[in-house]
Amino acid sequence: MNLQNAVALVTGGSLGIGKAVAQRLAAAGARVAITGRDAARLKATAAELGVHPIQADVAVEVDVLRTYREVLDKFGDLDILVNNAGVGAFGPLVGFDLTAFEKVMATNVTGAMLMGREAAKIFVARNRGNIVNIASTAAVRGAPNGTAYYASKFALRGMTECWRAELRKNNIRVFLVNPSEVITSFAATAGFPQTNNPSKLQGEDIAHMVKAILEMEDRGFTTELTVFATNPQD
Numbered sequence: 181m182n183l184q185n186a187v188a189l190v191t192g193g194s195l196g197i198g199k200a201v202a203q204r205l206a207a208a209g210a211r212v213a214i215t216g217r218d219a220a221r222l223k224a225t226a227a228e229l230g231v232h233p234i235q236a237d238v239a240v241e242v243d244v245l246r247t248y249r250e251v252l253d254k255f256g257d258l259d260i261l262v263n264n265a266g267v268g269a270f271g272p273l274v275g276f277d278l279t280a281f282e283k284v285m286a287t288n289v290t291g292a293m294l295m296g297r298e299a300a301k302i303f304v305a306r307n308r309g310n311i312v313n314i315a316s317t318a319a320v321r322g323a324p325n326g327t328a329y330y331a332s333k334f335a336l337r338g339m340t341e342c343w344r345a346e347l348r349k350n351n352i353r354v355f356l357v358n359p360s361e362v363i364t365s366f367a368a369t370a371g372f373p374q375t376n377n378p379s380k381l382q383g384e385d386i387a388h389m390v391k392a393i394l395e396m397e398d399r400g401f402t403t404e405l406t407v408f409a410t411n412p413q414d
């Protein structure tokens with residue numbers, strides 16, 4: 181697809197990977213809207229990138245419905261959803277906190293479903309569109325302390341496969357992108373330490389790949405893409 185003038189909606193676009201994706205798509209000439217819950221952060225990022233801010237929680241259905249109304253009011257169209265908003269909670273199964281588990285599922289699974297559902301309504305009517313789901317290498321194998329986060333990303337991967345099977349006949353491309361560790365605020369927000377090191381992935385590396393897979397001619401698409409750091413050092 182040609183990104184020039186394409187309309188892209190990036191959830192969780194105020195920080196980290198989503199911000200880098202929004203920046204990269206806007207630089208390629210796309211008209212971009214970003215979402216996030218924290219109004220001040222969202223406004224600051226939108227001003228910095230020259231994109232349109234929509235304060236909304238992906239896990240809240242009325243927010244999701246309003247997000248799409250705002251996108252259509254502002255741009256009159258939609259070509260790309262980047263389902264990026266995500267949170268983590270980590271700990272041993274024994275003693276895993278139910279509220280923490282449900283929060284991860286609400287954003288990473290329910291939120292992605294609500295956003296994908298509403299995008300699909302628009303894309304089916306137009307008979308074309310693109311949904312990029314940002315999962316993780318946590319979507320393909322388990323690890324200690326991963327109960328909530330890994331399960332949420334397995335679920336996102338499962339939904340991706342269902343949507344792809346359902347929506348291909350409508351010319352809708354559904355992509356899964358699985359980053360390994362990326363230096364963002366994610367770890368700190370989830371309450372675990374992260375060592376910054378130039379050998380580790382940055383948000384712009386994932387943004388580079390998102391742009392590249394979208395830009396392929398619409399007759400084809402990359403179903404699933406995993407991004408590793410070459411030789412990450414802690």
Ligand SMILES: NC(=O)c1ccc[n+]([C@@H]2O[C@H](COP(=O)([O-])OP(=O)(O)OC[C@H]3O[C@@H](n4cnc5c(N)ncnc54)[C@H](OP(=O)(O)O)[C@@H]3O)[C@@H](O)[C@H]2O)c1
Nearest residue numbers: 192194195196197217218237238265266361362364365366
């Ligand atoms: N960093 C990594 O190592 C890594 C690796 C693999 C995959 N991922 C995935 O990449 C995605 C982005 O992560 P990141 O590392 O960029 O995290 P981040 O720096 O913490 O950014 C997360 C973004 O999502 C927003 N967000 C969180 N919950 C939301 C909700 N319910 N509704 C709307 N927006 C919400 C945040 O803004 P507000 O808090 O203001 O809402 C923020 O803009 C996530 O899906 C994550 O699982 C990250």
